[in-house]
Amino acid sequence: MIREVIIWPDPILSAKCEEVPVVDDAVRALLHDMEETMLACRGAGLAAPQVGFKLRLVTVLVRSETGAQVLKLVNPRIVKREEAPQLMKEGCLSLPGYYEQVRRNRHVTVESLDETGAKVEIGAEGLLAHALQHEIDHLDGITLTDHLSVIKRNLARAKFVKAKKKGMRWQAEKPEPKDFTDPTTKERPSRVPELLEQLAGPPKGP
Numbered sequence: 708m709i710r711e712v713i714i715w716p717d718p719i720l721s722a723k724c725e726e727v728p729v730v731d732d733a734v735r736a737l738l739h740d741m742e743e744t745m746l747a748c749r750g751a752g753l754a755a756p757q758v759g760f761k762l763r764l765v766t767v768l769v770r771s772e773t774g775a776q777v778l779k780l781v782n783p784r785i786v787k788r789e790e791a792p793q794l795m796k797e798g799c800l801s802l803p804g805y806y807e808q809v810r811r812n813r814h815v816t817v818e819s820l821d822e823t824g825a826k827v828e829i830g831a832e833g834l835l836a837h838a839l840q841h842e843i844d845h846l847d848g849i850t851l852t853d854h855l856s857v858i859k860r861n862l863a864r865a866k867f868v869k870a871k872k873k874g875m876r877w878q879a880e881k882p883e884p885k886d887f888t889d890p891t892t893k894e895r896p897s898r899v900p901e902l903l904e905q906l907a908g909p910p911k912g913p
């Protein structure tokens with residue numbers, strides 16, 4: 708189910724998210740919704756607080772010449788960073804139409820659980836390293852605007868406060884009504900295979 712993406716600024720986007728104690732069907736259903744929402748919004752990553760859940764869950768799109776796949780991570784954490792900085796233009800589904808250069812580490816190692824509850828370790832560099840740092844930041848209440856100068860951040864805040872007053876929403880196709888309590892997919896057919904299909908091709912920025 709495609710969920711509504713919360714636009715920054717919003718208190719949930721500044722909150723520290725909680726560890727997920729058990730990877731059960733409700734968690735898998737929410738991860739599936741996040742995957743579907745991210746793909747429908749043409750995003751490269753999504754964190755649970757962006758769809759209203761204060762939980763340490765992220766989805767990240769990985770694109771290669773051979774196709775696209777989505778990493779679904781539970782309680783991910785960065786266990787190693789290579790200090791080499793990398794500047795890259797970033798966007799965020801909670802900041803529609805907004806892009807800024809952000810400096811992050813070029814290489815990171817992430818430890819996480821996958822959607823089956825198994826431990827995984829991901830060594831990432833370049834675009835994927837950037838995306839993982841961006842999404843894991845969200846779990847600690849940090850958005851890309853927190854990486855900008857105070858002046859830029861305040862300008863962005865004013866812009867989005869105004870846009871939200873005018874009713875700005877993500878233009879995902881037909882978001883479902885807000886439902887932050889019941890992460891179940893019900894009988895709706897998944898749109899993930901079709902959305903992934905459309906993404907085959909060379910990688911592009913977040």
Ligand SMILES: [Zn+2]
Nearest residue numbers: 798799800801
């Ligand atoms: Zn984001």
